[in-house]
Amino acid sequence: MQTRRFIGAAALIVASGLGVSLARAQTPAPNGADVFKRVCAACHMEQPAGPPPKLGPLGPSDPSALRARAVPPARLKMFTPEAILNALTNGKMQAQAASLSDAERRAVSEFASGQTFSASAAALKNSMCKATAPLTDITRGPQWLGWGNGLENARFQSQEQGKLTAADLPKLKLKWAFGYANVASARAQPSVAGNRLFAASENTEVHALNPKTGCTYWTYKADVGVRAALSVGPYQGGTAVYFADTRANAYAVDANTGKLIWKTKVDQHPMAGVTGAPVFYDGKLYVPVQGISEEGTGAFNNYACCTFRGNLTALDGNTGKIVWKTYTIGETRPAGKSKTGVQMYGPAGGSIWSPPTIDAKRRLVYVGTGNGYADPPQPMTDAVVAMDLDTGKVKWFKQILPDDAWAMGCQAKNPDNPACPKTLGPDFDFSAPPALIHTKSGDRLVLPQKSGLGFALDPEAQGKVLWQYRFGQGSGLGGQWGTSIDGELAFFGTADLLTPTPGGMHAVRIADGSVAWKVPPQAKLCGDKPGCSAGQGSATTAIPGAVLNSAMDGGVRAYSAKDGTVLWLYDTNKEFTTVNGVPARGGSMDGTGPIVADGMVYVNSGYGGLIGVPGNVLLAFGLD
Numbered sequence: 001m002q003t004r005r006f007i008g009a010a011a012l013i014v015a016s017g018l019g020v021s022l023a024r025a026q027t028p029a030p031n032g033a034d035v036f037k038r039v040c041a042a043c044h045m046e047q048p049a050g051p052p053p054k055l056g057p058l059g060p061s062d063p064s065a066l067r068a069r070a071v072p073p074a075r076l077k078m079f080t081p082e083a084i085l086n087a088l089t090n091g092k093m094q095a096q097a098a099s100l101s102d103a104e105r106r107a108v109s110e111f112a113s114g115q116t117f118s119a120s121a122a123a124l125k126n127s128m129c130k131a132t133a134p135l136t137d138i139t140r141g142p143q144w145l146g147w148g149n150g151l152e153n154a155r156f157q158s159q160e161q162g163k164l165t166a167a168d169l170p171k172l173k174l175k176w177a178f179g180y181a182n183v184a185s186a187r188a189q190p191s192v193a194g195n196r197l198f199a200a201s202e203n204t205e206v207h208a209l210n211p212k213t214g215c216t217y218w219t220y221k222a223d224v225g226v227r228a229a230l231s232v233g234p235y236q237g238g239t240a241v242y243f244a245d246t247r248a249n250a251y252a253v254d255a256n257t258g259k260l261i262w263k264t265k266v267d268q269h270p271m272a273g274v275t276g277a278p279v280f281y282d283g284k285l286y287v288p289v290q291g292i293s294e295e296g297t298g299a300f301n302n303y304a305c306c307t308f309r310g311n312l313t314a315l316d317g318n319t320g321k322i323v324w325k326t327y328t329i330g331e332t333r334p335a336g337k338s339k340t341g342v343q344m345y346g347p348a349g350g351s352i353w354s355p356p357t358i359d360a361k362r363r364l365v366y367v368g369t370g371n372g373y374a375d376p377p378q379p380m381t382d383a384v385v386a387m388d389l390d391t392g393k394v395k396w397f398k399q400i401l402p403d404d405a406w407a408m409g410c411q412a413k414n415p416d417n418p419a420c421p422k423t424l425g426p427d428f429d430f431s432a433p434p435a436l437i438h439t440k441s442g443d444r445l446v447l448p449q450k451s452g453l454g455f456a457l458d459p460e461a462q463g464k465v466l467w468q469y470r471f472g473q474g475s476g477l478g479g480q481w482g483t484s485i486d487g488e489l490a491f492f493g494t495a496d497l498l499t500p501t502p503g504g505m506h507a508v509r510i511a512d513g514s515v516a517w518k519v520p521p522q523a524k525l526c527g528d529k530p531g532c533s534a535g536q537g538s539a540t541t542a543i544p545g546a547v548l549n550s551a552m553d554g555g556v557r558a559y560s561a562k563d564g565t566v567l568w569l570y571d572t573n574k575e576f577t578t579v580n581g582v583p584a585r586g587g588s589m590d591g592t593g594p595i596v597a598d599g600m601v602y603v604n605s606g607y608g609g610l611i612g613v614p615g616n617v618l619l620a621f622g623l624d
Contacts, residue, residue: 030104032111039100040108043296043408044073071610076112079614082182084109090225091183091202091246095271095293127580129215135256136194138232138239142598144192146231147277147539148482151358152436155484155593156542163599164623166545169558169568171623172601176214178618179582180205184608186616188243189229189277189592196255197602198241199618200226206243208258211600214579214620218258223249227273229355229592233280235261236318242285244274250287250315262320266313271297276433277355282389284323285315286358286365290351295373296408302340305407305419306348306373307332312356312365314392324392328352328369328380335374336418344418346374349405350381354433354482357445359459363389366459368430368447372405375421381405384434384445384463398463400449401428406476426451427476432539437485437510444510446490448480454492454506456513467513471506472496478611481591482539484547486561489516491547495537495590497611503534505549505559519564524553525571531588531613539593548596550589550603552612556619572605576617587615599623 036044076084088097088105097105138145142161149155159165180186180201190199197211202225208217224245231242232255239255244266252261266274266287271294278287291308309329316323328350335346349372357366364386372381383399404425414420427450434445434457444466445457452472458464471492472480478497483490488511494504503521508514526532533552541548546567548558554573557566572586586605590612594603600622606615 030101030107032107032109035100035104035108036111039096040112044071044076044112073112079113079184079608080182081106081109081113083184083608083614084112086182086203086225087184090204094224094246096297127216129210129213129217132217133195135196135239138193138255141194142192143194144595144597145233146191146279147189147229147355148357148433148435149595151279151281151360153355153357153433153482154435154437155482155539156486157596159544162543162596164543164596164601166543166558166560166567168623169546172568172570172621173624174570175212175600175620175622177576177578177584177620178209178214178580179576179578179584180616180618181582183616184606184614185612186604186606186618187227187591189604190595190602190618191230191232192595192597192602193232193255194239198230198232198255200230200243202227202246204245206230206241206253208241208255211598211620212622216580220253220258220260222251223247227275229277231277231280233317237261240317242278242280244278244287246273248272248274248289250274250278250285250320252285252317252320264315264320264322266315266322267311269308271308275353279355279358280317281358281360283317284389285317286356287313287315288352288354288356288367289313290353290370291349291373292351295349295351295406302338302342303419304342305344307345308348308351308373310350310352310369312352312367312387312392326387326392326394328385329372329378338417338419342419344374347372347376347378349373350378351429353429353431353479357434357436358389359436362459364395364459365389366434366436366445368433370429370431371425371427372421373407375405377403377405382428382430382449384430384447384457386459386463396462398457398465400430400455401451404428426474428474429479431479432482435483435485435490439510441511446483446485446510448483448492450475450478450480450495452494452496454483454490454508456510469506469508469513469515471508471518472504473499475499475502478535478537479591480537482593484540484542484593485510486542486544486547489561491540491542493536493538493540493549493551494521495535497533497535497537497552503536503551505536505547505564507547507561507564517564519559522551522553522555522557522566525555526553526573526588526613529613531608531611533588533611535590538590541593541596543596548594548601550593550605552588552590552607554586554588554605554613554615556589556594556603570621572615572617572619573613576619578617582616584617585615586617586619588612
């Protein structure tokens with residue numbers, strides 16, 4: 001009897017399993033075209049042909065001309081399905097794809113790219129270093145720590161640390177290339193500390209590499225993609241690599257072993273992410289938070305816009321516990337309902353896109369803020385804000401452009417649409433950190449704005465504007481990611497992506513804001529490729545006698561600090577054989593700039609999206 005029951009039960013189990021298998025087999029695979037139409041088409045629409053938007057004194061006179069901020073279908077064909085899938089699962093499109101199943105994400109990735117998934121192998125096993133040398137003291141030897149090569153974000157490398165001067169630049173040769181797998185952009189600026197180069201990617205991987213050979217010591221996988229530059233600093237057990245991901249998780253990883261020390265969610269908003277590098281100082285990690293996913297959703301798909309509030313969050317460096325959080329925007333409240341009955345909110349926005357700047361003497365931390373996303377207007381958008389290092393209390397702020405609120409999908413005027421600002425602003429963020437400069441005449445905070453203006457502010461006078469210099473016409477699309485300082489000059493590259501003449505380089509005297517020299521846009525290296533531009537909004541990097549810049553046309557250029565003569569040029573628009581076996585090529589460069597340490601120059605190439613040519617490579621140059 002028991003035997004019969006067992007056989008009967010077994011038969012039932014087999015039949016049930018077979019039924020499930022048959023049901024799965026009969027379930028049709030998702031249709032990529034249908035998924036795209038349902039979830040993606042509202043933003044990823046073909047744009048009508050026509051002349052570029054007219055320019056006013058502060059940029060496009062009609063800011064609604066910029067309302068399309070998603071890659072149109074024809075441009076998506078430039079991306080691999082692996083890169084699109086990574087953007088949906090780990091990158092900046094994860095919020096929009098949150099409701100999709102894995103099968104739907106794969107189907108829409110194939111449809112959008114016009115390609116099928118390949119069986120490309122991961123990094124070759126022989127890319128691992130044959131021997132592991134212990135991490136050396138990060139306070140000794142050549143280094144480039146964090147985004148700005150120091151707490152003050154001046155982006156200058158001395159001859160002692162860099163072991164390069166202007167005379168050496170023409171002799172630079174490509175030494176090795178490292179491929180980031182399954183991505184279309186290489187956005188996270190690497191750092192050098194001790195005898196390691198730390199690099200990260202939107203594919204979630206953080207690597208410790210040998211700076212001279214590119215071999216891999218260890219790889220750590222974050223929860224989602226990493227766009228922000230990496231910072232290196234001490235913790236109670238040794239040395240940590242500090243970084244944050246696109247879902248606002250901050251991490252501390254042991255620099256020697258790659259093992260996780262702690263992980264903290266710094267912002268609970270579903271659209272929150274981190275683009276600016278976290279900065280470690282005096283036992284705390286300062287993490288800037290942005291909300292591009294909400295700004296890019298705007299008035300589409302009945303989204304309850306907008307509730308994100310930019311903020312700076314201070315963490316205990318040893319434990320990851322939140323010490324304080326300061327918002328750049330007032331509390332969000334209901335602001336009316338849309339025509340379809342969806343509750344809308346405001347104020348919102350004020351993202352902090354870039355790393356904070358530490359003023360140890362005044363015990364202050366400075367941040368540059370972005371535009372608002374929703375009304376009412378706020379006093380700390382498009383501003384420089386000074387906070388107390390220990391408490392986060394706002395000590396002062398200087399707003400450069402008031403009433404700048406922008407969200408995708410909105411018209412120039414929106415009197416009856418609570419999902420949008422009543423009047424759309426030009427979207428002139430501060431996407432660069434203030435560089436703290438010490439001069440004989442006093443300290444200065446120097447930074448560029450997307451308006452095409454560079455500013456010097458007085459930290460002793462609550463941000464009083466000491467001078468301003470116009471280096472461009474201004475553009476709401478793209479960014480102005482940072483200046484560099486050589487002691488006497490500040491260097492600004494020009495983005496101006498929505499103007500007829502993007503690109504160019506300017507050297508400005510710190511003392512009075514007068515121009516020392518300026519160089520017009522360079523001839524484009526990328527030809528007529530979609531996304532190709534001569535824009536040069538990436539952060540600049542200064543060494544003795546020269547300034548380096550990586551551009552949207554795929555060119556890395558070094559200019560003479562004396563007169564702007566181009567001393568060295570490298571075209572990254574090509575395929576590279578990589579040390580880790582990942583197929584890689586160069587493309588546009590925006591955001592991060594080159595870094596210099598120990599006779600080497602390192603630069604990421606690839607900025608695939610609405611404004612750039614895809615790429616996925618880290619390049620290392622050195623002297624013979």
